[in-house]
Structure formats: structure tokens, C-alpha cells
Amino acid sequence: MRDIAIISFAQTPARRSVPELNEVEMLMPAIHGALEQVDMTIDDIGFTCSGSTDYLAGTAFSFVSTLDGVGPWPPIQESHVEMDGAWALYEAWVKLQLGELDTALVYAYAKSSPGDLPMVLTRQLDPITVAPLWPDSVSLAALQARSMLDSGKATEADFAEVAARSRKSALDNPNAQLAWDRPAADLLDADYHVAPLRKSDCAPITDGAACVILAAGDIARSKIERPAWIRGIDHRVEPIHLGLRDLTVSESTRIAGEKAGVSGGAVDVAELHAPFSHQELILREALGLGDDTDINPSGGALAANPMMTAGLIRIGELATRISNGSANRGVAHATSGPCLQQNLVAVLEGEA
Amino acid sequence: MPDITLPESLRDVEAVRSVRTPAQLDYQVVAGDATTRFLRNITKKRIVGQRAPGGRVYVPPRGADPELGQATPIEVEVAQVGTVTSFCVVNLQFYGSGMEIPYTSALILLDGADLSIMHLIQEIPADQVRIGMRVEAVWRDDADIEPTLESIKWFRPTGEPDDVNVRIPGEKRGTGLGSWPGGVPPTELVVRNPRTGLGGTAADGGED
Amino acid sequence: MGHERVAVVGIGQTKHQATRGDVSVAGLLREAAQRALADAHMTWTDIDAVVIGKAPDFFEGVMMPELFLADALGCTGKPMFRVHTAGSVGGSTAIVASQLVAAGIHERVLTVAFEKQSESEAMWALSLPMPFTPPLHAGAGGYFAPHIRSYIRRSKSPDHIGILVALKDRQNGLKNPYAHLHEPEISFDSIKDSMMLWDPIRYAETCPSSDGACALVLGSEKVADDAAAEGRQPAWIQGTAMRSEPTLSAERDTVLPLGGALCAADVYKQAGITNPRKDVDCVEMYVPFSWFEPMWLENLGFAEPGEGWKMTEDGATALDGDLPVNMSGGVLCTNPIGASGMLRFGETAMQVRGTAGDHQVDGVRKAVGHAYGGGSQFFAMWVVGSEKP
Structure with a gap:
């Protein structure tokens, strides 16, 4: 495949609610930040692709007005996915593989604050048999967590370890929404939120936006000293019906990881999109990550979880670590749908 | 691929043709x-x-x-005065708009603005509305003014002569930016690039 | 790596109608997909990846519906992708799918686009009362009608052109068994006498609201060569292009948008088209209101500025004209919004493959498919041909 790298990444500080800005106003600093870091304008971009969904803010065609934020004039080559921005990055990567364009700008955003997010997400479920029951996203994740406990694969203390480590790592992340340092054992003293999950096991609800710039070959090298090369990227989906899946494993992540070539070398860092603590355990197993991999140094989705964006942020966070030399090779993961239904895995590496 | 057939036990059961699943989600939208x-x-x-x-x-x-x-x-x-750059006459009652039909929905280029807003034209029969007609905003009563564009009830003719040379965005000498004079496709350069200032050979921003 | 050849090797669509109450959303998609697979002599297991497109999720009231449709479309363990670029989505979805093959990532990709507007209220979906946003006053027709008036004014077109377009497309639709509207009694006078909804747009010059789906199977060069060896003509993709521009811009021409012309110029260049009127054998373009035919004829380089309506009036765009347009009956006969773009693209592939039945144009070697969306601001086009690019 053609060598494509991430050369810039910017995100807005994660907040529970950004009431003073509309979507495009919230998004623009991420786009401008990513462009300015590599001294580019939209005129230097060959292809633009974004990820968002209408349901979060309750507006049809919300992506149409947010496109204004890139300044698409004169007209540009552009596309949009109703998916996490990680998939928009995938589309951009495919586009650059064709060899006609050399650069791409990818952005994603979401305001979850206007609605009741766990209730909004019920609208993803089977409209005839499941959605009318309004099973919220936290309760579905709790079913999965219960499966983990019942199978003997993990304990609540294991969940708490993930939660504590993630929030502690987030202390070093200026964009994090939730960051604190408390012993895992203390977390178990809290009441259940939706048993067996505690609040600390759940991602916060976040408004936010992020932007990534991709470039091919020598263009990437000319823009930054250490581009984060995409060595492999793949995504897979499973049925939405929880009864059709073994919830304690993520088969789609496993296949995507295999296709992306995760096992082809040491994994220094993994940024995993796990909105619930137990899901990190499932993902680690699916990707075959061992103790020598630094998991979610950004704090992961447990520190900030802007919908449609948190997956793209995982890729951006990993790219930043590779570009600044703190890691050489790593894995980024994005998820969508209830209980890790759909998963994307990317392998990034520093050396050309 | 073989056809899927209904199990024996369901053959005589009346099929469910549809279900109604009303859903309500409340949003707090910010401006x-x-x-x-x-x-x-x-x-x-x-x-x-x-x-x-x-x-x-x-x-x-x-x-x-x-x-x-x-x-x-x-x-x-x-200005609260502008020129009609285009319009349509609506003969259809639209979800509770409460308008008496026919009514006119127009694109109005306010003096000092760079592109048109869409608003209603009233106080003139619909069949007399014209491109180039000068119109002014009519506000609600002061007590009813709210932070919404609907605080302007509609626009009405000012009585001034028509502005026959009104700038219609994108239109130059009637050809349009996205047309192919002589079979030659336009390029990005027909418009001014707002970042570099380059291009704009066919721009209709008032240069000609 | 680079740009591998891609061809359409299977096409399927549903019977389109106002309400497909006999099938679920999944059933609707499977109807189209299974027809495309059968046409390609494939089964679900042959497919490497699935790309789904549709317009706003509020139309069916399901958020990101591809998630619940994944298993019904045979996606388990496979890549599944969802595109949404407003009304152009059916076209852009096919383009995204084709790129997966062109980039050498997959050999066989199924792409499906749909809308099941009867599942909820389309008008509701497009007119959620958004605070702070100026009211449109009159729906989509109210948005586009002033732009059509501008076209009529600047082109000095006679008033009856819109009626001629509607008559032609509805008559073409009679030859298409899948079309939603079949109106054998339609006539120039019946269109002229239909209600003037948004002057200058009459009721009979307006697209319907349909339930429907369209599916294409896209194959690599090897897959297409194998099909050809078995006597099934592939429709080779000779070019694809997309362009976007903002809804509101001071310079933007909403009648002949620059993005549409740039998109056309790009795709023609890829396909070796230097004189569109001469080099192209037929066109399926996105005409939801009749007047868009002359507008797009100019925007896509088939006519000089201000002259598009003359092609319509002269019968050049009729099924037996020198540049047939919307042989299928087009959006004016069938409008499942998310699928409408893919139906345009699919019809061009049928024409190239010689499988368009009663609406087949003789000897089509190059056909252009076109879709647009938003406020005439998102464009997707492709050129398919009987010969390898």
C-alpha cells in the first residue's frame, strides 16, 4: 500500500457541555489547530472527510452547516460518514491510496449535551423488537460487564483498576474531562450506577471535536520530522443483537487487528476506545496486547468521550506519541454500536 | 441461496404487518x-x-x-431595506405556517449584506412581486419582539423604483459561474480564492 | 498500489412505491441486494465488504440504521461502512464503494442505498422546528423554486420547458417496471393544469416520496473479466468525482453551481470525454423538480449557458434523442431519497450492459450518472462504459 501518515492532530478540550457555541463554532478551533500546526490551509488539502451523526443534536443535515468550518470555497473534494471520525479517516486513507491526491483533512465532532445520550443511543437498536423497550446504553454495557464477571474472565476489581489507571493517566492530558488519582480499591466502595458498573466504570458524556491531517510519502516527511505512518488499518462489524454474540470477546476487533497487522511487531502504546472499563479488558485480549504495552496514556474514553469523535481521537493521540518520539509503534482502536458492535484498528509506526 | 420459508407452526398465523413505535426525544438546543x-x-x-x-x-x-x-x-x-433577488409563490399550506395562500417566499438582498436572506413578502398581491423589487422589513409590535428572525413579520414594497441591476449572487451577465461557455469548463479560478486573493476573473462581486 | 480497474457486475433495485408496507427496512434492502447478487452470479459469502448509504436517519427514525442492518446484509465479520452526503448520497456511496476495489483492498463490494420514507414522516424529518433557524416557509420546493425562477429569467426560457421535462420523464417511467409513478394518462395538459405548488413549480413537475432501495455489486478487473467471459457485459467505471461547496456564499451560483461544473469536468477528464454532448451516449441526472434538467444540462457542459432548455424543447433529451436523459424516468418518477443517486448510477450501468429493457438506448458505450444534494451544493458523478478505462 501507499505510505500514508498522520502529520497533525488537534482536539478541543473535552467538556460535559459547550453551551456557548454551536457545532461549527466548537469545531473550528480543532480544524484551524490541525492546519496551523503544519502550516497548511484548506487549499493544501486534497480531500476532506468528516464523521458525525444527526441524532445527537437532533438536527437533520447537521454536517452541512459544519462544513462551513473548513471554508469549502472554491468547491472542494469532500465526503461525510454517519460514523465515528475514525471511519472518515479510513475513507480518506482509501482515497489517498488511489494515488491522485496527497493530503486529506479528517474531522469529527459531537454535541451530546442537547439530548439525553443513553436514551438517544437506544434509537440505534432494532426498531421493531428492541428500541421500543428503550434499553439505555449503560444498561446494555452492564449486561456485557455481567457476562465478564459470570464467565470468570474478570472481577469488579479488574474493572476498577482500569478506571483508576485511566483517570490517573488523564492527569497528563490537558484535554481530558475526567482526571483524578485514587486507588482502585477505593472505587469499589462506591454504589453501583447500573450494576455491576459503577460511575467510575463509565465514560463521561462529552461535547467535543477533533481533526487529523493525513499526507502521503515525501509530503508527510516535508511537513514534520516524524510522521506517524499507517502500517495497517481495518474495520469489522458484528450483529447488533446481543444474543447473537459472545459479549465477553470482540471477534470483530480480533479480525480487524489481524488484518491491520497488530502482531507484526512490538506494541509500545495502545489507544483503545473503551467507553466502559470492562471493554478495555475485552479489547486487550482481542488484540493480543500484553503487559509491555502502555494502554491509553491519554486516559482513553474514560477521560473524555465525545461521540463520533473519541475513536478519531484515539488515532490522533497515538500519532502524537509516535511523532514526539515517546513511542515507535502502536495500535489505535475505535468502536461504534452497542457493546463493541463495530470496531476499527489501526497500526501506526514512526520509522519510515 | 434457498428461499427462506415460514415454519409450519406459523403458516396459519396472521402476519404482523406493522407496529407503531412512537418515540420522543427532548433536546435543549443552544444558539x-x-x-x-x-x-x-x-x-x-x-x-x-x-x-x-x-x-x-x-x-x-x-x-x-x-x-x-x-x-x-x-x-x-x-439596512432594513433590500432588493428581491428571486422568489416563489406558495399555493400550499405548510405544516401550521398559518399563512393565507398564496403567499410569496423571497430571497432578499439587504443593502449592505453580501447574500440574500429568505423571507416573506406581503402587502402586495403575489402576482405583482418582481425580481429587483425594493422591500422593507415590517416588524411585529414591540411587545411581541423576540430573539427570532420571525420578529420581522414580513417584507413589503417600499415603493422605490426597481433595482434592475441588483447583484444576484453567482450570476454574471446571465451565464452563471458553473456554466461552460464555448464548451470550456470553468475552473476554480473563476471565483476569488478568499485566502489567497487569487482568481475571480469572472467574479460578479461588483467588479463589472 | 494505485488505481485498479473496477466494474459494476451486478445491479438490483426494489419495486419503488409510496409505502412498501410488505417489507421491513431490512427486507427492502435485501430485496435490492439479493437481486444485485443474483445478477452478479454471487451469493452473500462472495462479498468482501458492504457500503451503505442513506439520507438523514430521521426519515426512518433509526439512528445509524446500518448497525441494526449489519447481519441482514451479511456483514458479520466483514467491513461495513455508512456514507451520508445529503441527497447526493446514493452516488457518493457507490463512489466510496468503488474506491475500496480501486485501491486494491477488496475484490467484490456490495453497495446498497435506500430510503423508507413511509416509516416516518419525511416532511417532519426535514422540518424539525429548529430554534434560532430562520423558517423555510415552504419545504424543499420553497427552497429551490426561487433558484428555478432565476434560471428561467436568465436563460429566457419559455414557461413550458418544465412541463416537457415532466412529460418525458413520466413517459419514460412507464417503460420502467420498478418506477414508483406509472401514470399512463399523463399529458402536457394534465401537467400544465396540475396545481402550481411553489410557482414556478407545479405539482406534476415535482418528485414523489418513495420507499425503495438500490444495490450494486462492484468487482475488480478479474471479477469483471470473468463475468465478461460468461457473456455478462461489465459496466466499467471510467471516472468518479465528488465536489462540495457551502450552502451560503456570496459568490456561489445556486442555479449553475461551480461545484457541479468542476465535478463534471473532473469526471470527464478521467473518462476521456472532451465533447460531452458528442462523447456521451446517455445521462441519468438528479432532477427532483422538472426545471433541473435544463439547469444541469448547462452545468454539466452539455449545453451552452442559457441554452439547456433548447435541448429539452428540441427533443434531444428524449429516449430517441441524441442525448437521452433520465431513461429510467428519473427522480421525477421515483424518489427514495438516499437511493435516488444510486438509482441514477445503476441505470447508467444497466444502459452500458444492455440490460435496461424497454428503456434501453441502442449502443450505449459511455453513460454519465449524476447526483446532487443539500442546497445544490454536494455533487457526485461517475462515467461508466462498455470498454475498460
């Missing part, structure tokens, strides 16, 4: 910075457009200058 500033001015019966440095005057502003991709911090009050 954002640019729209808030615009609507605050509307409550003072002022129409204040916005632009980015080097940008155009947008009424109403939506948060980003769509040519530059930048926020629009600069406020520019525009």
Missing part, C-alpha cells in the same frame, strides 16, 4: 455565539450581520464564514 449576538440585536430591531476579517457580511450569521472557514466576530449593521 451558539454568532446567532446569539445576531438575535440579541433583533430584539433591538436591528439587523446586524457578521463577518470574519477579510470576509463577507452574512445575515443571518451561522457561526462560520463559509468561504474562509473562520468565526465572524465583526458586526456590521445592515
Whole structure:
């Protein structure tokens, strides 16, 4: 495949609610930040692709007005996915593989604050048999967590370890929404939120936006000293019906990881999109990550979880670590749908 | 692939043809910075457009200058008088608009603004509305003014002579930016690139 | 790596109608997909990846519906992708799918686009009362009608052109068994006498609201060569292009948008088209209101500025004209919004493959498919041909 790298990444500080800005106003600093870091304008971009969904803010065609934020004039080559921005990055990567364009700008955003997010997400479920029951996203994740406990694969203390480590790592992340340092054992003293999950096991609800710039070959090298090369990227989906899946494993992540070539070398860092603590355990197993991999140094989705964006942020966070030399090779993961239904895995590496 | 057949036990059961699954989601939508500033001015019966440095005057502003991709911090009050650049006559009752049909929905280029707003034309028979007609805003009673563009009830003719040379966005000598004179396709250069200032050979921004 | 050849090797669509109450959303998609697979002599297991497109999720009231449709479309363990670029989505979805093959990532990709507007209220979906946003006053027709008036004014077109377009497309639709509207009694006078909804747009010059789906199977060069060896003509993709521009811009021409012309110029260049009127054998373009035919004829370089309506009036765009347009009956006969673009693209592939039945144009070697969306601001086009690019 053609060598494509991430050369810039910017995100807005994660907040529970950004009431003073509309979507495009919230998004623009991420786009401008990513462009300015590599001294580019939209005129230097060959292809633009974004990820968002209408349901979060309750507006049809919300992506149409947010496109204004890139300044698409004169007209540009552009596309949009109703998916996490990680998939928009995938589309951009495919586009650059064709060899006609050399650069791409990818952005994603979401305001979850206007609605009741766990209730909004019920609208993803089977409209005839499941959605009318309004099973919220936290309760579905709790079913999965219960499966983990019942199978003997993990304990609540294991969940708490993930939660504590993630929030502690987030202390070093200026964009994090939730960051604190408390012993895992203390977390178990809290009441259940939706048993067996505690609040600390759940991602916060976040408004936010992020932007990534991709470039091919020598263009990437000319823009930054250490581009984060995409060595492999793949995504897979499973049925939405929880009864059709073994919830304690993520088969789609496993296949995507295999296709992306995760096992082809040491994994220094993994940024995993796990909105619930137990899901990190499932993902680690699916990707075959061992103790020598630094998991979610950004704090992961447990520190900030802007919908449609948190997956793209995982890729951006990993790219930043590779570009600044703190890691050489790593894995980024994005998820969508209830209980890790759909998963994307990317392998990034520093050396050309 | 073999056809899927119904199990024996279900053969005589009447099929469910449909289910009604009403859903209600409540959203608290925020206006954002640019729209808030615009609507605050509307409550003072002022129409204040916005632009980015080097940008155009947008009424109403939506948060980003769509040519530059930048926020629009600069406020520019525009006139409450403008020119009809196009319109349609609506003969259909639309979801509770409560309008008496026929009514006219028009694109109106306010003096001082760079592109048209869509609003109603009233106080003139629908079949007498014209492109180039000069119109002015008619506000609700002061007590009913709210932070919404609907505080302007409609526009009505000013009685001035028509502006036959009104600038119609994108239109130059009737050919349009996206047309192929002589079979030659246009390029990006027919419009001015707002970041580099290059291009704009066919721009209709008033140069000719 | 680079740009591998791609061809359409299977096409399927549903019977389109106002309400497909006999099938679920999944059933609707499977109807189209299974027809495309059968046409390609494939089964679900042959497919490497699935790309789904549709317009706003509020139309069916399901958020990101591809998630619940994944298993019904045979996606388990496979890549599944969802595109949404407003009304152009059916076209852009096919383009995204084709790129997966062109980039050498997959050999066989199924792409499906749909809308099941009867599942909820389309008008509701497009007119959620958004605070702070100026009211449109009259729906989509109210948005586009002033732009059509501008076209009529600047082109000095006679008033009856819109009626001629509607008559032609509805008559073409009679030859298409899948079309939603079949109106054998339609006539120039019946269109002229239909209600003037948004002057200058009459009721009979307006697209319907349909339930429907369209599916294409896209194959690599090897897959297409194998099909050809078995006597099934592939429709080779000779070019694809997309362009976007903002809804509101001071310079933007909403009648002949620059983005549409740039998109056309790009795709023609890829396909070796230097004189569109001469080099192209037929066109499926996105005409939801009749007047868009002359507008797009100019925007896509088939006519000089201000002259598009003359092609319509002269019968050049009729099924037996020198540049047939919307042989299928087009969006004016069938409008499942998310699928409408893919139906345009699919019809061009049928024409190239010689499988368009009663609406087949003789000897089609190059056909252009076109879709647009938003406020005439998102464009997707492709050129398919009987010969390898």
C-alpha cells in the first residue's frame, strides 16, 4: 500500500457541555489547530472527510452547516460518514491510496449535551423488537460487564483498576474531562450506577471535536520530522443483537487487528476506545496486547468521550506519541454500536 | 441461496404487518455565539450581520464564514431595506405556517449584506412581486419582539423604483459561474480564492 | 498500489412505491441486494465488504440504521461502512464503494442505498422546528423554486420547458417496471393544469416520496473479466468525482453551481470525454423538480449557458434523442431519497450492459450518472462504459 501518515492532530478540550457555541463554532478551533500546526490551509488539502451523526443534536443535515468550518470555497473534494471520525479517516486513507491526491483533512465532532445520550443511543437498536423497550446504553454495557464477571474472565476489581489507571493517566492530558488519582480499591466502595458498573466504570458524556491531517510519502516527511505512518488499518462489524454474540470477546476487533497487522511487531502504546472499563479488558485480549504495552496514556474514553469523535481521537493521540518520539509503534482502536458492535484498528509506526 | 420459508407452526398465523413505535426525544438546543449576538440585536430591531476579517457580511450569521472557514466576530449593521433577488409563490399550506395562500417566499438582498436572506413578502398581491423589487422589513409590535428572525413579520414594497441591476449572487451577465461557455469548463479560478486573493476573473462581486 | 480497474457486475433495485408496507427496512434492502447478487452470479459469502448509504436517519427514525442492518446484509465479520452526503448520497456511496476495489483492498463490494420514507414522516424529518433557524416557509420546493425562477429569467426560457421535462420523464417511467409513478394518462395538459405548488413549480413537475432501495455489486478487473467471459457485459467505471461547496456564499451560483461544473469536468477528464454532448451516449441526472434538467444540462457542459432548455424543447433529451436523459424516468418518477443517486448510477450501468429493457438506448458505450444534494451544493458523478478505462 501507499505510505500514508498522520502529520497533525488537534482536539478541543473535552467538556460535559459547550453551551456557548454551536457545532461549527466548537469545531473550528480543532480544524484551524490541525492546519496551523503544519502550516497548511484548506487549499493544501486534497480531500476532506468528516464523521458525525444527526441524532445527537437532533438536527437533520447537521454536517452541512459544519462544513462551513473548513471554508469549502472554491468547491472542494469532500465526503461525510454517519460514523465515528475514525471511519472518515479510513475513507480518506482509501482515497489517498488511489494515488491522485496527497493530503486529506479528517474531522469529527459531537454535541451530546442537547439530548439525553443513553436514551438517544437506544434509537440505534432494532426498531421493531428492541428500541421500543428503550434499553439505555449503560444498561446494555452492564449486561456485557455481567457476562465478564459470570464467565470468570474478570472481577469488579479488574474493572476498577482500569478506571483508576485511566483517570490517573488523564492527569497528563490537558484535554481530558475526567482526571483524578485514587486507588482502585477505593472505587469499589462506591454504589453501583447500573450494576455491576459503577460511575467510575463509565465514560463521561462529552461535547467535543477533533481533526487529523493525513499526507502521503515525501509530503508527510516535508511537513514534520516524524510522521506517524499507517502500517495497517481495518474495520469489522458484528450483529447488533446481543444474543447473537459472545459479549465477553470482540471477534470483530480480533479480525480487524489481524488484518491491520497488530502482531507484526512490538506494541509500545495502545489507544483503545473503551467507553466502559470492562471493554478495555475485552479489547486487550482481542488484540493480543500484553503487559509491555502502555494502554491509553491519554486516559482513553474514560477521560473524555465525545461521540463520533473519541475513536478519531484515539488515532490522533497515538500519532502524537509516535511523532514526539515517546513511542515507535502502536495500535489505535475505535468502536461504534452497542457493546463493541463495530470496531476499527489501526497500526501506526514512526520509522519510515 | 434457498428461499427462506415460514415454519409450519406459523403458516396459519396472521402476519404482523406493522407496529407503531412512537418515540420522543427532548433536546435543549443552544444558539451558539454568532446567532446569539445576531438575535440579541433583533430584539433591538436591528439587523446586524457578521463577518470574519477579510470576509463577507452574512445575515443571518451561522457561526462560520463559509468561504474562509473562520468565526465572524465583526458586526456590521445592515439596512432594513433590500432588493428581491428571486422568489416563489406558495399555493400550499405548510405544516401550521398559518399563512393565507398564496403567499410569496423571497430571497432578499439587504443593502449592505453580501447574500440574500429568505423571507416573506406581503402587502402586495403575489402576482405583482418582481425580481429587483425594493422591500422593507415590517416588524411585529414591540411587545411581541423576540430573539427570532420571525420578529420581522414580513417584507413589503417600499415603493422605490426597481433595482434592475441588483447583484444576484453567482450570476454574471446571465451565464452563471458553473456554466461552460464555448464548451470550456470553468475552473476554480473563476471565483476569488478568499485566502489567497487569487482568481475571480469572472467574479460578479461588483467588479463589472 | 494505485488505481485498479473496477466494474459494476451486478445491479438490483426494489419495486419503488409510496409505502412498501410488505417489507421491513431490512427486507427492502435485501430485496435490492439479493437481486444485485443474483445478477452478479454471487451469493452473500462472495462479498468482501458492504457500503451503505442513506439520507438523514430521521426519515426512518433509526439512528445509524446500518448497525441494526449489519447481519441482514451479511456483514458479520466483514467491513461495513455508512456514507451520508445529503441527497447526493446514493452516488457518493457507490463512489466510496468503488474506491475500496480501486485501491486494491477488496475484490467484490456490495453497495446498497435506500430510503423508507413511509416509516416516518419525511416532511417532519426535514422540518424539525429548529430554534434560532430562520423558517423555510415552504419545504424543499420553497427552497429551490426561487433558484428555478432565476434560471428561467436568465436563460429566457419559455414557461413550458418544465412541463416537457415532466412529460418525458413520466413517459419514460412507464417503460420502467420498478418506477414508483406509472401514470399512463399523463399529458402536457394534465401537467400544465396540475396545481402550481411553489410557482414556478407545479405539482406534476415535482418528485414523489418513495420507499425503495438500490444495490450494486462492484468487482475488480478479474471479477469483471470473468463475468465478461460468461457473456455478462461489465459496466466499467471510467471516472468518479465528488465536489462540495457551502450552502451560503456570496459568490456561489445556486442555479449553475461551480461545484457541479468542476465535478463534471473532473469526471470527464478521467473518462476521456472532451465533447460531452458528442462523447456521451446517455445521462441519468438528479432532477427532483422538472426545471433541473435544463439547469444541469448547462452545468454539466452539455449545453451552452442559457441554452439547456433548447435541448429539452428540441427533443434531444428524449429516449430517441441524441442525448437521452433520465431513461429510467428519473427522480421525477421515483424518489427514495438516499437511493435516488444510486438509482441514477445503476441505470447508467444497466444502459452500458444492455440490460435496461424497454428503456434501453441502442449502443450505449459511455453513460454519465449524476447526483446532487443539500442546497445544490454536494455533487457526485461517475462515467461508466462498455470498454475498460
